[in-house]
Amino acid sequence: MSEANVTETAPPASRRDSLRTEEMLLNMGPQHPSTHGVLRLVVRTDGEMVRESWPQIGFLHRCFEKIAESLPYAQALPYADRMDYLGSVNNGLAFCLGVEKLGAIEVSERAAHLRVIAAELNRIASHLIAFGTYALDLGAFTPFIYGFREREMAVSILEKLSGGRLLYHYPRIGGVANDLTPEIASDIRAFLVQMRKVWPEYNALLSDNQIFVKRTANVGVVTREQAIAWGFTGPCLRASGVRFDLRKDQPYSLYERFAFDVPIGEGTKGTTGDCWDRYWVRMVEILESCRIVEQALDGIPEGPVLTKVPRVLKLPKGEVYVPCENPRGELGFYIVSDGDPKALRIKSRGPSFCNLSIVNEICRDVLLADVVAILGSIDIVLGEVDR
Amino acid sequence: MNPREIHTLLKERFGEAVRDWTEPEVGDSSLDLDSGSLHDVCVLLRDDSALRFDFLRLVSAVDRTDRIECVYHLWSYELAHSAALRVELDRSDPRVASLSDVWPTAEWHEREAYDMMGVVFENHPHLHRILLPEDWEGYPLRKDYVAPREYNGLTNE
Amino acid sequence: MGTEILKTPAPTAEELLGRAVQDPRDLTRYLYYLRNVRAEGLSVAVAPLDAAINWSRASSIWPLTFGIACCAIEMMATGAAKYDLDRFGAGAFRPTPRQADLMIVAGTVTHKMAPRVRRLYDQMPEPKFVMAMGACTIGGGPYSRLGYHVVKGIDRFLPVDVCVPGCPPRPEALIDALMYLQRKIAADRPVTDRYLRPFFSKEKRR
């Protein structure tokens, strides 16, 4: 619904009793503490009950697809990092895999292992932020700070590896930017030990807390059919009971080599597919990612890190779509090339874009506080929604 | 089922609406359809027991300078196979049936295709710009698009 | 003190900033007026009032929770445990523009977002400062050449006090920027005018 024709609907005749009640249009506008960035949620409320909500996006539309068409592949890669700035290694990885599949470029095993390590560390860091901001949405400020404490350790490792703190530009077409040194390897092991030690504390502080459970269980329930119909992917889809993980079902970059299991929501604290399940699937995924990083670190072979790629890379005529498992869901680049150094069209599928489209469907007849809980549990990043 | 078998199954069901099979030498293959029969094909793809495509992954509009293509990527969770549909529309008035009643996720994808490329999807619940402001002229992702010099008071150079 | 000192205009905030003491921990930098009273011929009564107001404004800058994109994550990291913005008195992130002093614009400002950012700036009460964090807000950043929807720098519609280059800038750079802003506030003159005459004095403006 565009801004213009959001009209003030008069209350139905049945309620025109003496005490005239009126519905209110509320603007959880682009600047709101709990909209995870610049999302505008126009909400029609009757007192505390929310009747309807229209998410309005586009406030962070940074013309990624136009830029990706007018720059050669190697120079468009840093822009892919800036799409989902919390999982920027995964973005770069999806972009590189697409280009490598179309250009049939070989990647050495060591580079594939390093890509998996960086992607999983980035997933842990992103889930820690999701844990922190979700607690912040529900009013608990301390878990947010504890989440950032662990995230600083992961980020300092990725900084030693790639040079950047948030936007790493680490996967390159044909391999990775820098090599792993033994010092970084020992840092990673230390981080894994700390993460496993602190994980039960997070649960004690938040997951099992009765107030948190009361605020999230049985709130914003998304059934299995609804999740699939609305294009849910990633932790939100798995929370609704669909056991589907791209790293397991369509493995890429040597993921088939690592043993890890895919957590799905069983409705332990409420019904399957409620906010608590979405939160819990993310928490268990942190542990799974730790297992993957450990196995990747143990099995890393020797070898070159970046294969020689011609400076002016020309991809053959054709199109390719390689989906990857981004912390928020399935992220893939549909690359159409015409044989010249610039792509004809690069369409990026942002998981948050589809996950957000269900907000109007489930935020019906719920309390205002629940809208915040539902929005937080879907864990959207606006850079990916608006591209 | 790999794309080729899907193509033969659709070919016998819809006959000439489905173009003949072209095997691309690099990258993914796709089934070419004509825009009129898109909606029925999609309903069949979703409901047929052998296909069960219940997840619309991606809707992308590609501007090939003389024509505009709409490419739909589908995936089935039960049978774990994927398919890609391609529909060619003429550039001056790109028009195709909306799939938002088949897959609700298509609603936002189609609004973005309209916003970026100007493809009009018939009987879409509320088709208008999703990313750019309401009063933005032109469709940015067309090859002949010229960026505006100035928008409500803020210059662009 | 001769009256001719009042005819010559006092140094601007920029020049004073250069001379202000660099070490942020040294409390006397707020009272540097007092040290220079003899030299610049200020009226002793007014200088301490200036210094006190500057000190309180610089020591308790409340930023607005206003994260747009990637730089917002680095702003959160600065507010979190390892870099702790609260040590500088600037940790109380206020959700409403009414109670905020500093607007850290962290992230790309697009054409659709610009009027909202301008309205937020107008809603903030008067002694307000703007910090342009990240290359996108200073001059359009990575999207300056090809981004049709991105505003090329927020100084086109907002008065910017501090620019922090970086994509995204490190938390240490953000803390340096905050200390730069504190020094800039210390050089401000809330109560006296350009010729160092107190606003509330009844003397006619020349």
Added chain:
Amino acid sequence: MDDIILQFHTSAVAVLWPLLSKVPTWITYAVAYSVGGCVVLGWIALMAIVGTYGERRIAGFIQVRYGPNRVGPQGIFQPLADGIKLLCKEDTVPNVANRALFFVAPVLVLLGAMIPFAVLPFSERIVLTNMELALYYVLAFQAIEVIGILMAGWGPGSKWSLYGGMRLAAQMLSYEIPLGLCALVIILLSGSLNLGEIARWQAGPFLGMEHPWIFGWAVFRSPAALIAFFMFYVGGLAATKRAPFDLPEAESELVAGYHTEYAGIRFAFFFMAEYAAMYVVCAMSAILFLGGWHGPIPRPETAEGFEFMKTWSDLIQAGAPGAATFVDRCTLFVSSLWSVVSSNDGIRLIAREAIGAANVVGKSFFLYFVMIWARWTFPRIRIDQVMHLCLKVLLPIGLGCVIWAAVQVVLFPH
């Protein structure tokens, strides 16, 4: 044991300055009480400063970081800096605001927070007014703050503050009843509404012990009082909109709840009122349930019947006729004060009052710390869960405690 200010006024001042006796008594009473009031106002301001500083430092240490530690030594001047900055902010009033409500609201909220300080005793004798219905007075005047915040909700005309105001109304309705019931338990057990009386009851004989050290506290005297203490504290959390109950100014949902549109000094009023109200709840719980000044530190005994004021005024009356000029009247005033204070009983009495005050303030600061500790640990409760908690959980338990207390008073008094 009447008020300290009344005694001081009748005995010492009236006698020493005869011309004062020509002035109508209510003026001199007013002056005396306003002096006392200013002292308490200073204490409220101190509470606001200690509150803001303590909250940010303790929150910092809980979150493994340091709070403000650069503004002055260890960040002591941080509240001062916040205060001056808020004072010098521009005073913005939204043009859609209902100006009358907008201006009155912060005043009423601060007033509502300050009123209970009139009866809050710091020690056995140090109290502004030793009112008989002190407990009833405190519980009754809590409603002023509610009116203030409802005005703050409707006044600025912003949708967010309207939500904050309405949420507070719902919250106040649901927690005031259990709060009243817990107070009722103590009234039944101690038999009086006067806070001094309640504290003395907790020092009385219990289980055969003549001077029960801390086992005389109401909390140990009966299980009903123990449960009532926790419910009173939880109700107090809801009253001061803290910890899991901070719905009216819920940052993440309602931007900033009822004080969304307030800036500068008006916001400082809300800020100060919040910390003053926190101290009131902590002090009330300390006095009603944790034995007021009969705290962990034992207090020295003074001779039976020794009254500081009475001995001092007798000395003054004895020397009054001899003192003619103003100067030696002052010397008489000071010398008699010095002689009473330095007397053996005087020192013991002052020590007794000081340790009593230390007990009361110490306990309320510990409860203050628990409030801050709870705020930085728990997420926020939804508004219907607050009502469920207060009306469906605290209320039945509260009624049970009242019945238990009544039965206990009848079966085995003291």
Added chain:
Amino acid sequence: MTRRPKNAFRLYCTDVWAGIYTTCVGLGVTIRYLFGKNVTMLYPEVRPEIPPTHRGLHALDESKCILCRLCATNCPVGCIAIESAGKGKTGMVTRYDVDYSQCLFCNLCAEACPTKCLRLTEAYSMIRGRREDCVLRLARPKSQSEIDEHMVKLARREAEKKAASKEAPETP
């Protein structure tokens, strides 16, 4: 009215007990951290240790620069502006500005440099008051006389080479 579940009272009690128990557990966690060690790095006094691979501000070694301008062409945003006196190896860099209001620190320029004279260093903090100052001038500012003198040297070397090449063709 929804029918009350059979074990409503038992649910109610477990609810209340769970509430009390988890609040105590939560308080236990935070109190341990209250008396635990802080992780804050007191920034202005304690300098951060930055890894060598850090992509910070640029640094240019003028002597090794051969003016191939690969760094400028490889930059996605085109924020490097180079001016020179003369071309190729013999040329002299007169102006080498990196415009930090556009740069995205992606290290593509440093990787493209054949002689590795451009490098992204560990420096991270460049705070400016205005946008115009956000430009890093890497080349040593050269006076006009120095440039002219360099051009003269170039012209003289050119003349000798032409003279040498004129004699060479006659001898074979």
